[in-house]
Amino acid sequence: MATLFQGVGAVTPFSASTSLHSNKLHLPPRKSLSLSESRGAIFVHRSDARLNLKPATPKQDLLIPNAIATKGDTSTPTKSGHELLLFEALREGLEEEMERDPRVCVMGEDVGHYGGSYKVTKGLAEKYGDLRVLDTPIAENSFTGMGIGAAMTGLRPIVEGMNMGFLLLAFNQISNNCGMLHYTSGGQFTIPIVIRGPGGVGRQLGAEHSQRLESYFQSIPGIQMVACSTPYNAKGLMKAAIRSENPVILFEHVLLYNLKERIPDEEYVLSLEEAEMVRPGEHVTILTYSRMRYHVMQAAKTLVNKGYDPEVIDIRSLKPFDLYTIGRSVKKTHRVLIVEECMRTGGIGASLTAAITENFHDYLDAPIVCLSSQDVPTPYAGTLEEWTVVQPAQIVTAVEQLCQ
């Protein structure tokens, strides 16, 4: 089972009769893929396109409710792929890139001997040595700056924030140096750095360990932000981020590391700027990313039983937004619901609402509804924490109201 992919080649008409049980759905490929094709960045993958809708439990062994497969090049035989967990997928992507380019190195707290606090770098220090997988002292601002300096002088470092929230300490370096130095140097120095780490609301981790930094970083010019949500896109985005010449911040989620999925054996790299169509539909466009994708899919089941047909898009690229995929969807459904874990004020949803209103206002039949987390420091108590983030029931209610 695989999640989506962008096809290559001629445009095929979109099949309107999509029901959840159809197992061959077409997505019209974009012509603009020429840019990415020429860089060899995207590989077509045909999957077996099975749809599987086990109840989404946000813990171990979550099977991904599915996506679509594209009709790609029929001459390529499908390999069976291999199953792994999301953190292993990240590691696989990382390892493949380290193997491919000796300049790729990792820096962060406990990434070496400890193997990473979420085991993303497990085994890499033994394989590549202590300098290439560098255990840093607890000095986020300085080791992020060090990563930036190393990137400017020829290496391709990946800086890990043990928790994304710790990167607040590195804000000076991320904003002033990472984002700006390519510009202020007149284009002389590139900063091919990847800054990654787990963020998001976990299980009663407390306010400071439950932060969503995407809203703070989104205004920084010069950086790209992506959020992974499945093992398939985690590996693909990790590889794309490492290969990119731009500084990229890759947001992972603490609760998604143990997701299991079957991913292809052959190498693939995803596009950093494209969104992912999770479930095509007709009635409403639901835009989401990271963990909320699973809450949305859980709500989608309920909605389908009630007769609705939601189109679910995982935006993946938080900065910049893929306005093509989003726009096409809006033009079809005319209703938009944004579901995010970011805070209400100044979050990704707020920016996305503005972008959609600016670009697609004429296509909207109803105001955009944005469901975000409450503007509250995430409480420790389980019940309070549950009410801070958006739950599937709220999503169902919102869609019902939107579609009236």
Place this chain on the structure above:
Amino acid sequence: MSFSATNFAQPRPVPVEVRSNEKPLSSDSFRFRGPPSFLGSPHSLRFNPIPPFKLAIPHSQRSNASAVTHIANGKMVKSSANLLITKEEGLELYEDMILGRYFEDMCAQMYYRGKMFGFVHLYNGQEAVSTGFIKLLKKEDTVVSTYRDHVHALSKGVSARAVMSELFGKATGCCRGQGGSMHMFSKEHNVIGGFAFIGEGIPVATGAAFPSKYRREVLKEAGADQVTLAFFGDGTCNNGQFYECLNMAALWKLPIIFVVENNLWAIGMSHLRATSDPEIWKKGPAFGMPGVHVDGMDVLKVREVAKEVIERARRGDGPTLVECETYRFRGHSLADPDELRDPAEKARYAARDPISALKKYLFENKLASEQELKSIDKKIDEVLDDAVEYSDESPLPRRSQLLENVFADPKGFGIGPDGKYRCEDPKFTQGTAHV
């Protein structure tokens, strides 16, 4: 020897309403550890021989730093039997310092004529540090500086034309006019900034030193011995990033030299009022690296120290912290009225002008004649006139330049509603696209 702190340690109350209730610090409140030559030669020390520099070595490295110790053990700089520089070197140093001085003077002129704007921080008086260190570097070595970076860039080899037109905001500037005074970069000469916030360049410098070690040990390139110099001031030495980087550099023995240009003032904040222990060089051993203090108004002393510490770094023996006692003759920036500093202090340092000192040394040791130095002065005058003319005639950046360097890979602007990448939009290259 006790010393009177009244000469310059206490800030004079400035006749401005805001400061009127500030108590002047009494002479009783300061008793320094260590010889007071650290704070500039007070009258009492003027006729006593000052050792060329002071050195503190962490216990673990006493044996490694033997070369440096040797010089520290009281060998005087001015020994007639043993000149420190050859004639060529002398002229090179002189020319570099004159270039720095005249350039900064020209900047001031141009600023007041409305050719450059914003914050401009001039380096007058500190030339010995830049020349003393940077003239010993190879082209592949890296210099990382702060906002007071014009002269560092010039010493490293960036042309006066490129720096001046950057200051004028022209498209021919070293950073295409996008950086300005505080962001001098040159890929060719390995000048990495120019940083506007103090301290934020130090981690980047540490990162620039990291690949030397990486190349040697991971990529197995035997000759990778590039050295990085990080320049910053006394105010920065109270900033966390400084200490975090001292730790990391010593931990991994990175080939970096931390050069503190202690000019005693952080805008209007005296170093003594801001720092619990003002002797910065002594903080090196706390992190496992030698700390050296040197008279930054004397280019030859600086050069002697620089030779040793650069060699040390190149060998792979690790970083050093060098504190240069120096002084800026002008205000913090061209917008600073500079009313707070004691005129007597300024006069004392003006008497120690590094250019005059070098001139004196060259004449006394018959290394150069008045004529030769004057011809260098004239040459530099011409270089600067040419730089100004070039900058005046250079074009301003066009609208199409606005978005060009935001991303190294312009796909980062994303995909527009029409399905094409934004950077493929023809309006994008004209700079009129709305992204």
